[in-house]
Amino acid sequence: MENVHRAGVPGLFAEVRDGDRVWRGAAGVADVDTGRPVRADMRHRVGSITKTFTAAAVLQQVESGRIGLDAPIGRYLPKLVPKERGDAITVRMLMDHTSGLAEYLPYAYPSLKAFPDLAGTGPQSLDDHRLTRFDAAELIAMGVTAPAAGAPGGAPGLYSNTNYLLLGELLAQVTGTTAERYITRNVIERAGLRDTGFPTGPHVDGPHSKLYEAWFGMIDPPRDYSVFDMSWVGPSASLISTVTDLNRFFGKLLAGEIVGPSSLAQMRRTVPVVSQEGRTIDYGLGLYPMEEPGRSTFWGHGGTVWGGGALAVIRADGKRQMAVALNTQRWNRLDPSGRPQPHPVDDALAALHRVAMYG
Template structure:
């Protein structure tokens, strides 16, 4: 089988992102049995320590695909129903009429109408998504805060609804996936973290992936720099951070190799059944946290890429860390990229993120990675 991976072009595209202003990034691209891994820039911008392709990294909302797969496994076992009201499982967390109206499927595809809890947990983000009126102070205040899921869920459930249950477009909200974590706990008799570890991470054969119990990233890893739209200048390292603020919604630590392996096995029907995978790929319009309307399935969505092929995957951010994983529908071509700077775009006078050379360089990297 012909190898369509061009190391010279891939390395050049990776270097271009670093030159555009990204402190460090690393990636793995697979085409059938052929594999390329690369890295550019620094894991520590002060000491000059280089990044490497095998570093462990916080991958943010890519966690949602793992949590969704775990929920679909429970649907397959008959312990949960996609179109069963969440109030049947969690009447204490989503009481009354809303608990009767919001289904498990609506949590998975962000059409529940439940608000994002983040601006309530982090007071300096209270104006989110009006970025110009936010500030980064709460990020430092909560570096070692141990949030309880019920506390965060309560913030989202009691906040003004962002839509009617089942209405479209939906609105992306981490509240949905914290509730799914609690659902997993109720129907499996263990914690969501333990269940996902045993039945998704270990089933996929992942060696360097975990839902962390503490604030540290074990093993080789990069510092993770947060700029908060130029309000943190120079960007500050948030690699040590208690991730209970997102839990089963976005706390995963992984590697680019593990994520490519996971998405390959997911699309091959080895993590959930083919019928469950088909449910994950049924999409509805959802407004993302960036304000764009995207098609979103159940913890999985089609990715934008130049060309005619369909790619599936997920992106994710945490404070200072970001990643993007995508796989062609036939499972052959796949890519995961990790970056160690977030929210690099400064804001204009209207509070809108301004274009940055990093954006164009990343788009070109994705194009080269997926199409050569």
């Protein structure tokens, strides 16, 4: 962890579990101006790890018979995904990112219009929209009306937050409450998480770090975006948690205490999906595998927000876990073609993950 800090991350913290043994620690600072240190118990925006919570909530409703996993989304949300597309896109396709729906993000943040091809873009819209309250239906409309990223069910899929905003609206439709309230009651509380929840405003409640966004060297020095209205991602990526809570959640999930064994098996059925970084990964239903050749498979999810990142994974047998949180993002500068250049943080972080996962 100290190597990651020295490589350029202001602060990071982690918890590793191996059976009954628990290690947690931190390196660096939560505030570069005051030198306030990071602590392993800090609350943190965990970005797209939220998708695993949302997927689990949807599968609970599948188990109860209120949602059909392979039913068309148009059956439930005909106004949001109308006509032929609503008939062709299934709930499963939203969960594993094979719907063909485009990412709404470049439309919500106009100066990121080339996202995720970042050449020539700028960060001004991040400042312009710090306190903007976005409407989920409007964001979904941006993704639905944008040129399709592919045919429904096609491979590879394309990772898109539009899919998980729609799943949030689906949960609201079938449960009669907001997705955030349903997930809180039936996933977060069921897992016994004490420091996890959705934000009610732009601030992170409780002890937390500032979040320093570098935007590929275009914000220099990196700027703090820890105060930010997260309505732009909602049940796709707005959750706040701790590394301890993340490990507890994934432990409960793989133990079959959040969803049943058949649902967990569905979560681990993967398809090829192109990530927002342009890499092809195997993706299940809100869950994906990480492994090195000849070594054990881990399941989990990563997430980023403006200035922050997190990763939480658990070995397939449930006995080894890692959760890591960082207070900076997009530290790589871009080459002339717009591709991120290597940075010492990359290797240092990979080494940390390797040691934490495999000892």
